[in-house]
Amino acid sequence: xxxxxxxxxxxxxxxxxxxxxxxxxxxxxxxxxxxxxxxxxxxxxxxxxxxxxxxxxxxxxxxxxxxxxxxxxxxxxxxxxxxxxxxxxxxxxxxxxxxxxxxxxxxxxxxxxxxxxxxxxxxx
Numbered sequence: 001x002x003x004x005x006x007x008x009x010x011x012x013x014x015x016x017x018x019x020x021x022x023x024x025x026x027x028x029x030x031x032x033x034x035x036x037x038x039x040x041x042x043x044x045x046x047x048x049x050x051x052x053x054x055x056x057x058x059x060x061x062x063x064x065x066x067x068x069x070x071x072x073x074x075x076x077x078x079x080x081x082x083x084x085x086x087x088x089x090x091x092x093x094x095x096x097x098x099x100x101x102x103x104x105x106x107x108x109x110x111x112x113x114x115x116x117x118x119x120x121x122x123x124x
Contacts, residue, residue, distance in 0.1 A: 037052035095119050
């Protein structure tokens with residue numbers, strides 16, 4: 001099994017920065033060094049891909065809406081994945097989820113394990 005716990009959300013103003021953390025645990029995660037992705041879901045909208053990072057080579061992928069503003073990184077020694085979010089906009093407001101899977105993908109169906117989410121609210 002794999003467990004994921006997000007933290008770092010909050011209320012900020014447009015232009016501010018936040019760093020989200022995803023603490024991972026579980027034998028499966030350590031055994032396979034899984035891909036970790038961040039997704040977000042705003043009220044009334046579908047859950048959408050934000051960013052992902054592979055476990056083996058650190059390859060990353062970003063949604064167009066966040067390219068150049070968000071950076072995903074991981075510290076395998078701490079089993080933690082980070083999402084640094086800069087130049088935040090009101091449209092970034094959502095619940096942010098981290099998820100673990102075996103393939104680097106923007107498709108949420110490729111991710112088998114999910115955290116509970118952390119709220120990010122950006123005021124204008």
